[in-house]
Amino acid sequence: MFPKSEFLKGKRGLIVGVANDQSIAAGCATVLANAGADLALTYLSDKAKRFVAPVAEATGAKMLLPLDVTNDAQMEATFDAIKEEWGGLDFVLHSIAFCPQQDLHGRVTDSSREGFSQAMDISVHSFARLARLAEPLMKDGGSLLTVSYYGAEKVVDHYNVMGPVKAALESLTRYMAAELGPVGIRVNAISPGPLMTRAASGIDHFDDLAHHAENRAPLCRLVTIEEVGQAALCLLSEQSSAMTGNIMFVDGGYHVMS
DSSP: OOOOOOTTTHHHHEEEEOTTSSSSHHHHHHHHHTTTTTTEEEEEEHHHHHHHHHHHHTTSSSSEEOOTTTTTTHHHHHHHHHHHHOOOOOOEEEEOOOHHHHHTHHHHHHHHHHHHHHHHIIIIIIHHHHHHGGGGGTTTOOOEEEEOOOOGGGGGGTTTTHHHHHHHHHHHHHHHHHHHGGGGGEEEEEOOOOOOTGGGGSSSSSHHHHHHHHHSSSSOOOHHHHHHHHHHHHHHHHHTTTOOOEEEEEEETGGGGG
8 A cells, every 4th residue: 555645635536437446547546545635436337336336435535426428418417516516626537448349359450430439439539528528627727637558559469449549549638738738737648557457358368468568577567556546646746747748658667678
């Protein structure tokens, strides 16, 4: 457990993408709450709520709200609830990605129009939709953060469609950083190394990918969800007040290796 701090004392943040207590978003929520932040968490469906609720309880989340990012009414209701409860917002963490299994396990060349579009909508454009709704609540500036992966930059075996999708997410991060910077809103992305999460289990041969990363990374190990949370803490706090448009690798140094 990382020590408590007050880096985010008095800050209010929305975290979208907690799947269970082993997800990247859960690791981030734990670290951010430990730094003094007040949190609002979301869950995808009633079925998913029972896995998210323990994380909300453990982090002392002030709100636990239903949010399917493809549902515009739920998206607006989420920010209405935040406005009513807090009156403003300091940060948003976007940690969601989806691709239909058939497209994820096949060649990019063979991906379906529907699957590719759905992956882009949920994994990428949802970040823009969150930013648009968050902006009016960040009157004194704020920070937006998303989660990418090395497959956005280099071809990673079996990552397939999600490679181009994450590349689009990183480009979106840079463009929104340029657009929102003048109003004091910073936009960054974290790029963690392989993590044994439920989302990762959908990738073919993920164990091989993780084993390769562990052997090649200069630190000779995989990272933890709490270490990703520490990077999130840096990018969401005033410790990074001049940082925007960045992709921060949290991968034990794997990305520097040939």
